[in-house]
Amino acid sequence: MSHEKKLNELEATAICGNDISSSCLYVSALAIAYAGQYAWVALLLVGAVLFLFRKIYGEVVGALPLNGGAYNVLLNTTSKRNAALAACLTILSYMATAVISASEAMHYLHTLWEGLPIMWATLGLLGLFLALTILGISESAKVAVGIFLVHLASLTLLVGATVWFLATHGLDTLTLNFRAPMPQGSLLTALFLGFSAAMLGISGFESSANFVEEQAPGVFGKTLRNMWVVVSFFNPVIAFLAVAALPLAQVGPHTETLLSYLGTTTGGRWLGMLISVDAVAVLSGAVLTSFVGVSGLMKRMTLDRILPQFFLKENQAKSNYIILLTFFLLCVSVLLITNGQLGPLSGVYTISFLSVMAFFALGNFLLKSKRPLLPRPVYAGILTVTVALLSILLALYGNVKIHPDYLIVFLQYFLPAMLVVYVMLNRTSILNLTLAGIDSVAEHSRFSRFGRLLVKRKLRELHQQEFVFFTKGDNVANLNKVMAYVVENEFTNRLKIVTLLNEGDQVSPDLLTDIRVLDRAYEQIEVEFVAMPGHFGPQLINKLSEEWCIPKNFMFIGTPGDRFPYQVSELGGVRLII
Numbered sequence: 001m002s003h004e005k006k007l008n009e010l011e012a013t014a015i016c017g018n019d020i021s022s023s024c025l026y027v028s029a030l031a032i033a034y035a036g037q038y039a040w041v042a043l044l045l046v047g048a049v050l051f052l053f054r055k056i057y058g059e060v061v062g063a064l065p066l067n068g069g070a071y072n073v074l075l076n077t078t079s080k081r082n083a084a085l086a087a088c089l090t091i092l093s094y095m096a097t098a099v100i101s102a103s104e105a106m107h108y109l110h111t112l113w114e115g116l117p118i119m120w121a122t123l124g125l126l127g128l129f130l131a132l133t134i135l136g137i138s139e140s141a142k143v144a145v146g147i148f149l150v151h152l153a154s155l156t157l158l159v160g161a162t163v164w165f166l167a168t169h170g171l172d173t174l175t176l177n178f179r180a181p182m183p184q185g186s187l188l189t190a191l192f193l194g195f196s197a198a199m200l201g202i203s204g205f206e207s208s209a210n211f212v213e214e215q216a217p218g219v220f221g222k223t224l225r226n227m228w229v230v231v232s233f234f235n236p237v238i239a240f241l242a243v244a245a246l247p248l249a250q251v252g253p254h255t256e257t258l259l260s261y262l263g264t265t266t267g268g269r270w271l272g273m274l275i276s277v278d279a280v281a282v283l284s285g286a287v288l289t290s291f292v293g294v295s296g297l298m299k300r301m302t303l304d305r306i307l308p309q310f311f312l313k314e315n316q317a318k319s320n321y322i323i324l325l326t327f328f329l330l331c332v333s334v335l336l337i338t339n340g341q342l343g344p345l346s347g348v349y350t351i352s353f354l355s356v357m358a359f360f361a362l363g364n365f366l367l368k369s370k371r372p373l374l375p376r377p378v379y380a381g382i383l384t385v386t387v388a389l390l391s392i393l394l395a396l397y398g399n400v401k402i403h404p405d406y407l408i409v410f411l412q413y414f415l416p417a418m419l420v421v422y423v424m425l426n427r428t429s430i431l432n433l434t435l436a437g438i439d440s441v442a443e444h445s446r447f448s449r450f451g452r453l454l455v456k457r458k459l460r461e462l463h464q465q466e467f468v469f470f471t472k473g474d475n476v477a478n479l480n481k482v483m484a485y486v487v488e489n490e491f492t493n494r495l496k497i498v499t500l501l502n503e504g505d506q507v508s509p510d511l512l513t514d515i516r517v518l519d520r521a522y523e524q525i526e527v528e529f530v531a532m533p534g535h536f537g538p539q540l541i542n543k544l545s546e547e548w549c550i551p552k553n554f555m556f557i558g559t560p561g562d563r564f565p566y567q568v569s570e571l572g573g574v575r576l577i578i
Contacts, residue, residue: 006216011141012208013226014148015292018285019204020227021151021234022101025279027201028239029258032251034402035194036183040240042194043201047232050202052388053357054224056364058378061209061220063367064576065569067296069209070356073363075304076576077370080489081425084306086359088417089352090210090297096349097203098290098331102126103340104256105283108276111257119340123332125284130328133291136317147285154278155234158259161267162241174244196398201235203353204286206360210293213569221378238262291324298323303553303573305465305491306424350403351410354396361389371576373561374568428491431459466494466548468555469577470536473499476514478558478578483522485556485577496548498530500540507531538570545572 007015031039060073068075069090075083099122106121132143166174184190208215208223215223242251242262254261260279264272299320302311311323338345364385367374400407423430438451467490469482479497486495497515499507512529519527534540545552553573560568568576 007141007211007214007219008216009219009222009226010145012211012215012219013223014144014285015141015211015289016204016207016223017148017227017230018144018151018282019097019101019207019289020202021148021155021204021230022279022282022286023201023203023231024155024234024238025259025283026104026256027198027235028242029251029255030200031194031198031239032242032248033255034184034197035190036248037177037180037243038182038187038190039194039198039243040236042191042198043236043239044232045191045195046198046201047228047236049199049388049391050205050228050232052380052384052391053202053205053360054228055378055380055384056361056388057205057209057224058221059376059380060360060364060367061212062378063371063374063376063568065212065220065567066300066573067210067213068300069206069297070359070363071297072209072300073367074359077363077366080304080306084301084421084425085418086356086363087297087301087306088414088421089355089359090206091294092348092413092417093203093206093352093356094290094294094297095327095331095334096345096352098126098287098327099335099338100345100349101283101286101290102331103335105280105287107256108260108279108283111260112273112276119335122335122340125287126328126331126335129284129287129291130324132288133295133324134315134317134319134321136319144285144288147281151278151282151285152230154274155238158263158267158271158275159234159237159241161271162245162262165266166241166244171244173247177243177248180248192394193398193402196395196402198235199354199392199395199399200350202231203349204289206353206356207289207293209360211296214296291327294327295320295323298327303551306421308424346406348410348413350399350406351396352414354392354399358389358392358396361385361392371559374559374576375562375564427462428459431455431462435459462491463493465492465554466496466550467492468496468498468544468548468550470555470557471497471499471511472558473508473511474558474578476517479514479518480521481578482556483518483525483527486525487522490554493524494526494528496528496530496550498532498544500534500536501531503533537566538572541571541574 027043028039031042035042064072064076066072068087071083071087071090074086102122102125103118105125106116106118109121110116110118182190184193205224205227208220208227212220238259242258245266246262250261251258257276257279260272260275263275298307298311301307302309302323311320311326313320313322315321334345364380368382435452435455438448438455467486471479474482482497483495486492499511501507515527515529541552541555544550545555551573552571553575555574556577557571557574558578559576560566568574
């Protein structure tokens with residue numbers, strides 16, 4: 001996306017809000033199934049956890065305002081392998097979200113048009129949003145805003161109609177429902193399982209962090225607030241109104257279309273149809289969220305050489321069309337493999353989404369311990385992060401307890417994804433192993449010579465990328481951490497260590513000695529020391545990146561302090577490694 005077109009508060013909220021607010025269409029029924037008449041309490045607890053995550057996300061993304069979400073924070077606080085683990089979970093979550101939302105939308109549409117071929121319609125909907133996102137994020141944001149506003153209006157109308165219905169028909173149903181026995185025997189068990197199931201209703205909250213670079217300054221925190229307000233109000237209120245207006249026995253048979261059934265009961269057939277049309281639209285918006293979010297994440301992974309470089313190709317609208325097309329094909333393959341059965345997908349969706357939330361809380365702890373001096377607009381207290389993390393782990397346990405088979409299905413999708421990433425992260429070892437294998441199998445054959453030539457060329461291409469570390473005269477311990485990080489996480493045998501001098505300054509002899517020692521200690525890396533006049537900042541980074549042909553995300557710095565005049569986002573993707 002071009003720098004001139006940044007998403008405003010409404011556009012950014014709509015893109016991620018369609019995903020999280022679409023939960024209103026199914027989360028009340030889920031919570032009622034396990035918590036019965038106290039489902040609204042379980043949903044209030046979910047809202048409380050989400051309030052804690054507002055601060056957690058605000059601190060992490062405020063300190064590191066770069067696309068990638070949990071992947072980004074782990075990349076800047078721990079190893080690339082750990083970051084890739086979080087990225088795989090996020091991509092799986094987006095895949096499941098896109099397919100489930102598209103299929104559910106077409107199921108709602110099927111209630112209005114019985115002749116609709118659901119499978120083909122689902123494929124068509126995925127294709128439509130592929131085309132929209134390829135045209136550009138600004139165009140797709142306009143569609144998202146329209147969907148979001150109509151959805152909020154429809155939910156408000158449903159709440160108003162149900163309140164009027166209760167005012168005119170009395171509260172006899174509510175009284176009977178609260179006298180009914182608990183579905184799980186005890187209130188505590190019912191609330192635990194209801195809370196675990198209802199945690200799926202906050203999916204989409206993590207999406208805003210994956211396209212933060214496309215948002216105007218100051219917008220990200222507002223998207224978190226707006227999403228929290230929407231789900232913390234509508235989800236508990238709708239669950240309570242459903243319990244007040246409908247006998248509990250009628251909720252089960254209408255689990256997938258509870259809100260349209262509630263609308264038909266309290267406002268008439270026209271309201272039920274309106275809710276169904278709205279459901280189609282907002283679930284379609286959740287598909288859009290998946291495409292936008294995964295595009296930002298996979299682009300960042302590609303820039304960091306975790307994914308193949310051809311993913312970076314852009315069209316005139318600045319969209320990474322190969323990323324979007326790949327994601328579309330993955331979604332289609334999942335849809336065809338499962339034959340449209342949403343049960344297996346929901347297992348992937350549940351565990352991957354909650355795991356991403358847990359990684360974000362862990363990332364917050366790492367940010368506090370490893371980057372304490374990094375400026376941040378919001379600070380989440382240790383107790384806040386601890387309670388939030390424990391709540392997510394509790395919900396994960398609850399979901400596995402409800403559906404133990406979900407874990408097996410999740411692993412069937414997750415392990416192949418991690419295998420691909422593992423291969424990409426260990427290309428050097430795999431190529432060296434291949435070279436040894438070629439030598440042992442056919443020592444003097446033409447195949448052996450050709451194979452050795454091919455593998456050695458690939459290794460040269462992989463290692464020729466140069467990296468840069470800007471030092472302020474760091475001690476030998478810090479420089480050693482830099483060398484160790486590069487050896488462990490990057491494919492390179494070339495590193496520039498750059499120090500910037502003010503007028504009249506001289507390079508410290510101790511620094512020169514330290515660099516010579518490290519150059520000898522790390523034989524696999526050729527260290528070039530560069531001392532030059534200049535002031536560190538975005539302008540210098542842009543200049544050196546162009547002159548040396550080194551991408552900015554291959555430039556490293558230590559953690560800046562409170563007096564650093566720039567935000568990390570202004571440095572164009574420069575990474576923090578010590």
